[in-house]
Amino acid sequence: MSSTIKVLLAEDQSMVREALAALLGLEDDIEVVAQVARGDEVLAAARANDVDVALLDIEMPGCTGIEAAAQLHKALPAVRLVVLTTFGRPGYLRSAMEAGADAFLVKDAPAAQLAEAVRKVLAGERVIDPTLAAAALAEGANPLTDREREVLRAAADGSTNAELATALHLSQGTVRNYLSTAIQKLAVRNRAEAVRIAREKGWL
Amino acid sequence: MSSTIKVLLAEDQSMVREALAALLGLEDDIEVVAQVARGDEVLAAARANDVDVALLDIEMPGCTGIEAAAQLHKALPAVRLVVLTTFGRPGYLRSAMEAGADAFLVKDAPAAQLAEAVRKVLAGERVIDPTLAAAALAEGANPLTDREREVLRAAADGSTNAELATALHLSQGTVRNYLSTAIQKLAVRNRAEAVRIAREKGWL
């Protein structure tokens, strides 16, 4: 009999994290050897525990699960990466794959898929929801430039042009130009809608 | 020895729901007898299963856990209600309590509190995070009128005044007036900030 699969679990909500650990604990061949609540603690915990698979939530303080995945992929390429998220945003899937993820799961998939994904990635397989993959491909890449994205992200909390200008060290006119082009690229009417759909697509 | 505590679990994300079920399943005295993924399925499931405690997530399709709590409280007052949420918004706590909840838990509390809360509410106790309770009291009640809230909610997706006016069967001027008073009550600069703040406080 082979030894158990060692899993690192990264998820900021304690209750969910421990519940997932309980779920995985029911499997004979899987052992959760480390749990962290922040993205920026993932790498150290992985190093300290010699893990086989890292299970990473995207929405975390410190840094996102996607950033953590990129770090892990670079520093410990042998560790398999399963990215887990609440939101099945195509842009997230794309970023996760670019960061070296082996599997991408949404939290409203059946729980059984979790343990299954852990086993599959260890066997060298990739696990991706086909619907989501199709959506990610159909939608194309993020059309926004770095600056446009930055300005849009900064505008998301309702800041005015003047505040954005000082915060980003730009002129007010430039801020308006960036927002205007972003609005046109996203085919919407105003910044609020632009923020909303950029978020939905995972482009923010 | 007394019989086990029968729990209904309502949470839309399958993976989280089943993980929580696994967690509760580890307790000898607790049994998850029903699981639902929608708010509007809660009442029927509770009726069908003679449950002792209902564990309700707030963010659910169909209807919110708070609305489901209100229905349960009215139809089956013997069922104890534990409201569970991702967001520790004071306004949520307030609404949950008004709906008859016995406990209010946030998902980033330790997992052990879940089973503990189930036992406590069955014993007639109330379980509320003191910090959150203080925040809810300090913040005061929702200052927005029904109409203001409705307009603000409709404005949240970036709709323009004209769209809001037709959608709500109001004149554009009236829409602007409601948004203006909401903006002033929330002490912010524009509708986007108003939406953000109202959301954070759980007033939307």
Next chain:
DNA sequence: TCCTGCTCATGACATCTGTCATGCGGCTCT
């Protein structure tokens, strides 16, 4: 080298938003 795209800027313009004063009718509480 030329072309293209990104960043940053300005000015002018039309439209949208937010504010304010004011008014009316309805409801509730005292």
Next chain:
DNA sequence: AGAGCCGCATGACAGATGTCATGAGCAGGA
């Protein structure tokens, strides 16, 4: 009955926002 709040409306005004034309400097690719 009167006071006070709410819902709804209008008109006028200032300021914010979105669009467009235009141009500079700087990179990278053909």
